[in-house]
Amino acid sequence: MRTGWGSVSLLKKLDTENYNVVVVSPRNYFLFTPLLPSCTVGTIEHRSIMEPIRNFLRHKKAAVKYYEAEATKIDYEKRVVYINDDSEIKGDVSATEVPFDMLVIGVGAENATFGIPGVKEHGLFLKEVGDAQRIRNRIMDCCETATFKDQSPDEIKRLLHMVVVGGGPTGVEFAGELQDFFNSDLKKWLPEIKDTFKVTLVEALPNVLPMFSKQLIDYTEKTFKEETITIRTKTMVKKVTDKFIEAESTGPDGKKIVEQIPYGLLVWATGNALRPIVKDFINQIPAQKDSRRGLAVNEYLVVKGCENVWAVGDCAVANYAPTAQVASQEGAWLARMFNQMAKTHEIEAELAELSVKQEKAPGKDARDAVFADIKDLQKRLRRVKQIGPFEYTHQGSLAYIGSEKAVADIAWLSGNIASGGTLTYLFWRSAYISMCFSTRNRILVCVDWFKSKIFGRDVSRV
Numbered sequence: 109m110r111t112g113w114g115s116v117s118l119l120k121k122l123d124t125e126n127y128n129v130v131v132v133s134p135r136n137y138f139l140f141t142p143l144l145p146s147c148t149v150g151t152i153e154h155r156s157i158m159e160p161i162r163n164f165l166r167h168k169k170a171a172v173k174y175y176e177a178e179a180t181k182i183d184y185e186k187r188v189v190y191i192n193d194d195s196e197i198k199g200d201v202s203a204t205e206v207p208f209d210m211l212v213i214g215v216g217a218e219n220a221t222f223g224i225p226g227v228k229e230h231g232l233f234l235k236e237v238g239d240a241q242r243i244r245n246r247i248m249d250c251c252e253t254a255t256f257k258d259q260s261p262d263e264i265k266r267l268l269h270m271v272v273v274g275g276g277p278t279g280v281e282f283a284g285e286l287q288d289f290f291n292s293d294l295k296k297w298l299p300e301i302k303d304t305f306k307v308t309l310v311e312a313l314p315n316v317l318p319m320f321s322k323q324l325i326d327y328t329e330k331t332f333k334e335e336t337i338t339i340r341t342k343t344m345v346k347k348v349t350d351k352f353i354e355a356e357s358t359g360p361d362g363k364k365i366v367e368q369i370p371y372g373l374l375v376w377a378t379g380n381a382l383r384p385i386v387k388d389f390i391n392q393i394p395a396q397k398d399s400r401r402g403l404a405v406n407e408y409l410v411v412k413g414c415e416n417v418w419a420v421g422d423c424a425v426a427n428y429a430p431t432a433q434v435a436s437q438e439g440a441w442l443a444r445m446f447n448q449m450a451k452t453h454e455i456e457a458e459l460a461e462l463s464v465k466q467e468k469a470p471g472k473d474a475r476d477a478v479f480a481d482i483k484d485l486q487k488r489l490r491r492v493k494q495i496g497p498f499e500y501t502h503q504g505s506l507a508y509i510g511s512e513k514a515v516a517d518i519a520w521l522s523g524n525i526a527s528g529g530t531l532t533y534l535f536w537r538s539a540y541i542s543m544c545f546s547t548r549n550r551i552l553v554c555v556d557w558f559k560s561k562i563f564g565r566d567v568s569r570v
């Protein structure tokens with residue numbers, strides 16, 4: 109098990125006294141990713157959306173072992189997971205193995221680059237806390253370097269051009285936060301950059317936010333225009349160097365145009381790719397040979413072709429989008445299933461004991477009494493065994509688009525309500541506050557919102 113959305117929601121609901129639970133993850137905290145884009149500009153401080161896994165595990169009824177390590181390989185034949193301590197401080201032992209009877213894989217996904225040259229070397233991603241910190245520092249570095257004495261106008265323009273590749277929710281939310289940062293803080297602290305600072309969002313498809321309804325896509329594009337964020341749709345980035353991206357688009361005459369777009373900051377948000385450990389596992393299981401986007405699971409989240417191996421979240425393919433909403437529902441469902449399995453074993457053991465007792469019972473009355481107990485237990489067993497397959501309930505999609513506006517497609521009865529604007533932004537805030545992991549997180553996030561409203565965002569570079 110790991111410490112992401114899927115695994116933590118499983119751990120939350122699992123009766124740990126029934127199992128010997130071991131958690132392996134290089135990240136010793138849970139990260140509330142929906143608010144991560146706000147950390148890139150300091151609207152929220154990153155520690156406010158982190159919850160230490162130790163804090164959470166100590167409240168479980170039975171002890172759960174946690175190893176801060178990366179799982180490097182799963183050997184399905186041997187039923188062993190190899191783990192590696194890749195932190196700075198290493199003891200005498202930094203690589204070992206953990207045997208398992210049952211395994212839940214919830215390692216999430218890594219950033220897709222599609223093998224485009226230069227992306228890994230020059231682009232910044234937005235998935236983890238470290239990514240948000242790197243982006244925050246790079247923004248300030250670009251601004252301070254642009255104001256360096258004797259900088260040429262072309263170089264100033266390049267340094268202050270912030271390019272976001274990928275018009276999915278990650279790219280859109282980040283672009284919105286960045287423009288907010290510029291409008292309410294950077295302009296004030298660095299008035300000399302106010303006419304040159306520019307945010308561009310590049311998307312290969314004809315529109316941004318493809319998972320939202322048409323009216324919300326239009327609303328987002330209109331809001332970006334008002335905020336002076338440039339959207340370049342139908343533009344595919346093909347190459348990245350340290351100072352420019354090479355992008356291909358189609359001109360009005362149908363001819364391909366390749367242009368070089370200079371940038372100071374490049375944030376790459378083009379979705380998910382398989383982690384190496386998942387790729388390796390897929391190669392071990394013949395039934396997974398056609399799996400391209402993740403581990404194929406059945407409706408009980410069992411990895412196809414395996415026994416006693418389940419997968420949840422972004423690393424599993426169950427015909428749902430790779431979102432926190434799906435991962436947490438999968439985790440919670442799996443916990444209920446494991447709890448039921450443990451109860452089933454308990455009742456079956458009790459039934460076996462009662463059958464022996466019934467055989468040995470002296471006289472008919474005693475046998476009848478035991479028989480009544482057996483009937484009761486059998487009824488309970490049937491109830492416990494009644495667990496249907498996993499079914500995802502979509503509650504809706506929400507995204508912040510900047511200038512205190514948000515868009516929401518909310519599932520309502522059997523239809524959908526689409527809304528965008530400032531009221532939706534208030535709804536977005538309250539929804540995410542209520543979804544935060546702990547009361548501590550909720551308070552910290554509210555304090556951060558208040559702080560950045562009153563004092564502005566912090567522009568120091570650390």
Ligand code: FAD
Nearest residue numbers: 110111112113114141142179215216421422430431432433
């Ligand atoms: P993760 O949450 O990514 O967790 C994976 C865990 O596995 C981590 O603890 C990681 O350290 C660990 N791990 C990785 N590799 C290994 C290894 N080799 N060995 C051991 N452990 C390992 N979804 C929404 O529904 N709503 C949103 O508003 C939203 N906003 C988002 C904003 C951003 C910026 C991002 C990046 C994503 C957002 N998502 C959102 C998507 C959501 O975060 C993911 O779908 C969700 O995190 C998937 O959960 P998971 O448990 O599969 O993986």
Ligand code: NAD
Nearest residue numbers: 274275276277278279311312313344345378379430506507
């Ligand atoms: P995504 O897959 O949703 O979007 C990536 C976009 O990048 C796509 O639209 C794609 O066309 C574009 N793209 C790919 N290659 C490109 C290239 N070379 N040049 C230009 N554009 C290119 O990715 P994401 O936004 O990182 O989201 C990942 C997952 O996390 C999704 O399932 C998303 O729903 C979820 N998420 C949800 C929220 C939210 O609900 N608010 C926020 C963030 C992420």
